[in-house]
Structure formats: structure tokens, C-alpha cells
Amino acid sequence: MKNKEIADIFNEIADLLEIKGENPFRIRAYRRASQNLEGLTKDVVSLSRDELLEIPGIGHDLAEKIEEYIKTEKVKSLEDIKKEIPEGLAALLSIPSLGPKTAKLLHEKLKVKNIAELEKLAREHKLIGLPGIKEKTEENILKGIGMLKRGKDRQPLGRVIPIASDIVNQLKKNAPLEKIEIAGSLRRMKDTVRDIDILATSKNPHDVMKAFMHLPHVKEVLMHGTTKSSIVTKEGIQADLRVIEDESFGAALAYFTGSKEHNIRLREMAVKKGLKLNEYGIFREKDNKKLGGKDENDVYKILGMQFIPPEMREDRGEIEAAQKDSLPRLIELGDIRGDLHVHTSQSDGSHTLEELIEAARQRGYEYIAITDHSKGLGVARGLNEERLMEEKKEVDALNKKLKGFRLLMGVEVDIRSDGKMDFDNEILSRMDIVVASIHSGFRQSKEQITKRLVSAMKNPYVSVIAHPTGRLIGERDPYEVDMEYILKVAQETGTAIEINAYPLRLDLNYIYAQKAKDLGVKLVISTDTHLVSQFAYMHYGVSIARRGWLEKRDVLNTLKYEQLMKALWRKRKRNFT
Numbered sequence: 105m106k107n108k109e110i111a112d113i114f115n116e117i118a119d120l121l122e123i124k125g126e127n128p129f130r131i132r133a134y135r136r137a138s139q140n141l142e143g144l145t146k147d148v149v150s151l152s153r154d155e156l157l158e159i160p161g162i163g164h165d166l167a168e169k170i171e172e173y174i175k176t177e178k179v180k181s182l183e184d185i186k187k188e189i190p191e192g193l194a195a196l197l198s199i200p201s202l203g204p205k206t207a208k209l210l211h212e213k214l215k216v217k218n219i220a221e222l223e224k225l226a227r228e229h230k231l232i233g234l235p236g237i238k239e240k241t242e243e244n245i246l247k248g249i250g251m252l253k254r255g256k257d258r259q260p261l262g263r264v265i266p267i268a269s270d271i272v273n274q275l276k277k278n279a280p281l282e283k284i285e286i287a288g289s290l291r292r293m294k295d296t297v298r299d300i301d302i303l304a305t306s307k308n309p310h311d312v313m314k315a316f317m318h319l320p321h322v323k324e325v326l327m328h329g330t331t332k333s334s335i336v337t338k339e340g341i342q343a344d345l346r347v348i349e350d351e352s353f354g355a356a357l358a359y360f361t362g363s364k365e366h367n368i369r370l371r372e373m374a375v376k377k378g379l380k381l382n383e384y385g386i387f388r389e390k391d392n393k394k395l396g397g398k399d400e401n402d403v404y405k406i407l408g409m410q411f412i413p414p415e416m417r418e419d420r421g422e423i424e425a426a427q428k429d430s431l432p433r434l435i436e437l438g439d440i441r442g443d444l445h446v447h448t449s450q451s452d453g454s455h456t457l458e459e460l461i462e463a464a465r466q467r468g469y470e471y472i473a474i475t476d477h478s479k480g481l482g483v484a485r486g487l488n489e490e491r492l493m494e495e496k497k498e499v500d501a502l503n504k505k506l507k508g509f510r511l512l513m514g515v516e517v518d519i520r521s522d523g524k525m526d527f528d529n530e531i532l533s534r535m536d537i538v539v540a541s542i543h544s545g546f547r548q549s550k551e552q553i554t555k556r557l558v559s560a561m562k563n564p565y566v567s568v569i570a571h572p573t574g575r576l577i578g579e580r581d582p583y584e585v586d587m588e589y590i591l592k593v594a595q596e597t598g599t600a601i602e603i604n605a606y607p608l609r610l611d612l613n614y615i616y617a618q619k620a621k622d623l624g625v626k627l628v629i630s631t632d633t634h635l636v637s638q639f640a641y642m643h644y645g646v647s648i649a650r651r652g653w654l655e656k657r658d659v660l661n662t663l664k665y666e667q668l669m670k671a672l673w674r675k676r677k678r679n680f681t
Contacts, residue, residue: 107141107148108263108339110173113182114138114166119197120185122204136161140454141170145637147270149174160454160635192217200248200579206241209234223249240547247581258296259341260577262607262644265290267337268300271321275345279315280308283353287360291414293647295577295610300343301360309347316345352384355397359383365419366412373407373423381407415650420618434650437643439662442471445516445539445570445602445630450495451476452484453634457502457511463636465509471665473512473630474499475539478526480518484543487515489531496534510665512536516570521545521552523559525566532565537672539602539630541570542583550584557590561599567672568628569594571604571611579608587616591623598675600626600660603652605645606638617652626671628660 118134121127140161141148148156148170156167169179186194195218196207210216213234214225225231226242226249268286275284281304285291288301306312313333317325321343326334331347348356359367359382374381378389385397386406396402404411409426413434416422425431446460447453455463457474464472476495477486487495492515499513514537518526521544525532532538540560542553560566572590573582594601601620604611609632612620620627629645631638649659656662660671 106174107144110148110170111138111142113173113179114141114169116194116197117179117182117185119204120182120189120194123189123193123208124185133161133166137166140635143635143638145640160449195219196222198252199245200251201244202248206236209236219249219252244547251578251581254578258298259339260608261290261293261295261297261610261647262641263339264297264300264341267321267339267341268302268343271300271319271337271343272302274319274321275302275304275312275315279304279306279312281306281312282350285357287357288362291361292363292417293415293644293651295613295648298342300337300341302343302345303353303356303360304345304347305350305353306347312347313345349384350398351394352397354400354402355381355385356383357400358403361414361417363418366417366423369419369423370403370407377407379406413650415647416653418651432653432655435646435654435656435659435662437646439656439659440469440629440642440646441664442469442473442661442668443631443633443639443642444473444512444514444537444568444628444661445475445604446472446633447476447516448474448495450491451481451486455636457498459636460633461502461506461509461511463639467639467642470508471510471512471668473514473537473539475514475516475537478515478517480520480526481543486518486526489527492527492531493534512669514538514567516541517566518543519556519560521548521556523556525560525563529563529565532563535565536669537567538563538565539568539570540566542574546574546580546583548583550586553583554586554589557585558593561590561593561597564676566599567675568600568602570602570630571606571609571632572601573611573613575611576608577610582611588619591616591620591625594620594625595623600628603627603629603645603648605629605631605641605643605648607641607644610644610648612648612652614648614651617649617654621652621654621658626660627654627658630661 114134115138118131121131140159153167156162156170173179190211193211216222226245231237231242268290272284284304287303290297309331316333317328321337322335323338324336334344336342371381380387380389385394386403387394396406401411410429410431412422412426449455477484479486479488496513499511503511514535516539519540519542575582601612629649631641633639
């Protein structure tokens, strides 16, 4: 999919225009188009001109640039702008958290030409003293450079799954396959992925490998064998394909899914039982008789335990639970009845209430919560009190007409730097749901950030804490926060914690999701939808929940509407009685 490539180009154009001091509305148009393209779940290559123009933020000029890139893999206007920017300055913009203004300052004052020079200067504390640059700024620059280096090794889950899925679909169309499955950390749904592992069975491996080598994704061939081949995709991700004997496919799938720690434990158990376990099957040690391996469940059944879902295979107690036949019944995508974090075109979303309702109904949802931003987030066109109440009137009017579907009137209220809510309690009390979140002051101390979140949770009207660690995978590290204490306060106050399903957030992570479950803290899985296509992100959030051992009963938006409303109002009652 070209979506990410073109989104990055539009973001780069916006950065360069900012350096040049161009019209802020033009800059904002490129950033909005970038965000919407990255959030698009359809491959932009497959869209007609009319369909491109239907994407919010894409007019004729940007549609032409998209078509230009698809045909030539270049955008002339970007190349022209680059010629006007000093050499090396554009490279600095790839560092997470280093904005265009700071990059320009570093280049002009210190003649920084590349990332290596900047890293050296930061380590030697030679940046301090420049306008706006303090010791903490240097630390953040070094963190950003470290993040950039890590990003070359691992990619966010949401960027890799579409590529891997498309490779599988292309092979299903063009190769003589019998079975094909994605394995590795991608199958376990880790939030970042190093490479793509694919297993297949076929009576004609030669033709399968030939089809693999000629996929449109291929940038470089690393190895071409009869049963194993490796390529590098145009996105820079290594993909390995193995053709396995059908009788060993299940054992191979278990082996190549991992994790390494999980597999070691399985092999240790096999040895204790006089068995041998590898990618070819499970064998009796004394006479090498093969006992199973065609089906993945063979491995677990012969070792005397329940089948363990791939998302749980991290050696975090799942083996012991499976031996006792006490694995949780993990939540499934079909358990979700609605989305509790949705933005409209009133703030920084792209659709009307009616368009969102139609898209949600098509997914089989019973409700969605409208949670536009509050007034403090000007960059997202946050609503003031008057606009919020106007939106509430519109929601109330629609609810009177709707049958079999409900809108929850809510708001994503900003938690200010001093811990106060962006709206007073009189306004918040009129909402069905209040989602509170941090959008500024990310560099405050751990104590300050934690205090802000605790202050929000102690507000009787705050229902949910959204994207609680503030991370953007590969772009921004989590802010410093005492999550152990946050979960304790969530338990005490009856505040739910969000698993934000947006692929670059996946926040809360699975480790804290499991700790929340253990404490009895309720969670919600929401997409933070700004485009109707982003409702499809829900499966990423569900995968994080499954990795955290969550069941249907742990997640509020698996409830029917009436039950959900009772659960949301329970906190208010508890704090006032």
C-alpha cells in the first residue's frame, strides 16, 4: 500500500513549508491530508480520481500529486522545495520530536548538516544556550535520535499488517498454495515487528517461490531457494517465505510463531515427557516415532495442555494456566458492541454525525460515543461550551429518531497542565461519557504527569482516561508516568482506562492491560476515529486486549447500551452517596 509513503511525503512538504515560513493554512492542509491518508484502510492505488476527492482534505491539487507519485514514485513539487532548503536540514526533520523551527535554528546557528553531527553536539552539551534549548531539550533530541535508530529495526504493527496481508492475498491469487499463514511476532500481534514470516504448503514449491519473487512489493531479493526465500519490501521490511511439508505444518506454525521464551518452555516440557519437539513435529525420543505436527493443536494436546492462542505466547504464565485448563476465554472482535471515542467534523474529525452513524451501523454496532475535543486544543478545533451544547442538541434530536442505535453525547476533555479539566463540572455533568486525556506538557516530570491524571480520575464525571501514556510508536516515547499508581487510583475511583486502537498508539499496552484486569479496573477499547475507515482499527485494540488476557467481561464496550449506561453512571453515584 502506498498510503504511508504518500502520507510521509505530504508531511515532509508541510515541514519544509514551515521552515520556509509559508502560509500556515497551506501547511495545515498538507498535515490533514497526511493524517487522513495514513488512516485510510483502502489502498490509495486502487482509487479513482473521484474516490480520491472523497477523502477528507484531498482536493484536485493533492489528488494530482497522489496520482503523480503512483505513476512516477516522485512528487515534483517536493523535489523543487528541497532545492530551496539548505543541504542536510531536511534530514534533521526525520528525528521524532524535533520540529521544523528547532531544526532550522540548529542549522543556522551551529551549521548542523546531519544527524551524526547533531548527536555529537548534544552528547557534548553544546546545544544549551541556544534560544529555547535547555538540558531537557538535549535529552529529548538524543531520545529522538535513539527512537529513529530503533525504528529502522522495528516497525509499528499497523504498518506491517497491511503489507503482510497483501503479500498473502497476492500469493493466494498467483501461486499453487494449499495452506498459507502469517507467523512470527506479527501473528502474536506485538506492537512492533522486525520482519514478516509466512508459512505455506504446496505440491509445487518452485512456482510458489517464483510468484513470491515477482510480487510488486519486492525491492530486493536476499535469498531465492526451493523451499525458503527472503525479500526486502519497498517499505524496507524483510519478508521470509517457507514452504513446509503438510505433515509438519502445525508444528512449524507453532515453532515460527514463537515467542522464543514460550518455545523454550515447550521444549523443556517435551524433554521431561521423553519427547522431542521441533519445527518438523513432536516425536517420541526413544524410537523417534512422530506423534503429531500436522495441526498446531497437536503440540499442546500431546504435551497435556489447552491450546494457547498466539497472542498469549510470551511465557507470562500462559503455560501454567493451560496445564490447569484455566486459560481465560479471550475477548473477540465480535464481542465489541460500540466505539466510545469518536470525533466528528465539529473538531478534527472528517465526518458528520449521520455519516458516522451509517458507518457504525454497517459494522453491526449498537452505539458510538461522540467525543470531540474540548476548547483548549485549538489545533484540533476544540469545542467551546456553546458549540458543545449545540452538538448535544443535535445528538439529542438524532437519538429521538434513531431505532436500534444510540449516540452517547460525550467530550474528550483536555487535562490541563495544572491538572484542571478544560470544562467545569456543570458542563461535564451534562455528558453521557467524559473521556479525559493529556495533549500537552508531555515533558513534565513523572510526578506532575501522574498528578494530572490522578486529578482527572478523582473528578466524578470523568468516565475514561484515554491513551494514558501518550506514546506514538516510532514517533514519541511514552511520557513519564507512574502507571502502577494510576491503575490503583482507577480501581479506587471506578474510572475506566482506554486501550486506544489507533495503530501508532496501542495505548494502554498489554502488560498494563493485564495488570488493570488483575486489579478489577474496567477497560474500554476505542479507535479514536477521525475517519469512518478507522473504525476498522478496532481489531488492533482487541489484539492488545487479548495479549493482556482480557475477557469480554473486562471491557465496558462489550455491554449492551442499557448496561453500559448503568456502568458509566455508577462512578457518579459512588462519589455522591
